[in-house]
Amino acid sequence: MDLENHVEKILWTEQQISHRVSELASEIIQDFTPQNNAPAFVGVATGAFLFLADLVRKIQLPISVDFIRADSYGLGTVSNGNPRIPFDLKVDVQGKHVILVEDIVDTGNTLSCLIDHIKSKGASSISVCTLLDKPARRKVHFELVGKGKYYCGFECPDYFVVGYGMDFAELYRNLPYIEVADKAIHSAIAGTLRSETFCNMRKQ
Ligand code: 5GP
Ligand code: MG
Numbered sequence: 640m641d642l643e644n645h646v647e648k649i650l651w652t653e654q655q656i657s658h659r660v661s662e663l664a665s666e667i668i669q670d671f672t673p674q675n676n677a678p679a680f681v682g683v684a685t686g687a688f689l690f691l692a693d694l695v696r697k698i699q700l701p702i703s704v705d706f707i708r709a710d711s712y713g714l715g716t717v718s719n720g721n722p723r724i725p726f727d728l729k730v731d732v733q734g735k736h737v738i739l740v741e742d743i744v745d746t747g748n749t750l751s752c753l754i755d756h757i758k759s760k761g762a763s764s765i766s767v768c769t770l771l772d773k774p775a776r777r778k779v780h781f782e783l784v785g786k787g788k789y790y791c792g793f794e795c796p797d798y799f800v801v802g803y804g805m806d807f808a809e810l811y812r813n814l815p816y817i818e819v820a821d822k823a824i825h826s827a828i829a830g831t832l833r834s835e836t837f838c839n840m841r842k843q
């Protein structure tokens with residue numbers, strides 16, 4: 640895909656996302672029966688908020704839903720390799736099956752850190768359900784816990800993407816589809832534009 644010729648290339652439409660989220664929900668329901676201790680869904684804030692909301696509405700099991708925050712990016716686009724957890728779980732996950740819900744797995748730093756953290760709270764299994772996975776950028780291998788499984792919506796090409804929860808500098812999370820960050824954003828990433836400038840450019 641040539642970014643020059645696809646300035647605002649939509650990778651997944653609202654309909655495609657909705658269809659895939661339903662498929663992921665069905666997979667999860669098959670793996671977790673109510674007798675089998677219904678899982679705790681943990682969304683990684685903020686990026687997973689739309690995916691988590693759409694996913695859990697399709698799970699007809701007595702689940703709990705919570706958020707955790709891991710900050711590794713700040714306002715930039717590259718994980719700094721050492722995520723902090725400024726916002727921790729409210730739900731007690733001791734002895735529970737946890738499903739960590741992510742927008743996108745990139746280097747793997749965030750998940751690796753969160754899995755260690757949740758494991759230390761005594762979760763009996765830890766699964767990961769991510770809408771997107773960018774395998775080309777993986778730096779850190781993470782291990783699921785117990786009988787945890789890896790659920791993934793789509794493989795993402797190696798571009799910075801925005802929409803459906805994913806931001807650039809806290810903007811564009813509310814787009815209902817996922818697109819490659821446009822030229823203006825790429826210029827801003829290179830540090831050549833101030834944020835107000837690229838917002839205005841994008842509206843033109
Ligand atoms: P990791 O720690 O795996 O490198 O990064 C994980 C987090 O970085 C993701 O959960 C997501 O919030 C953010 N991230 C990674 N790649 C992208 C991307 O292409 N676009 C956006 N908006 N965020 C990303
Ligand atoms: Mg995320």
Ligand code: MG
Nearest residue numbers: 686712806807
């Ligand atoms: Mg972000």
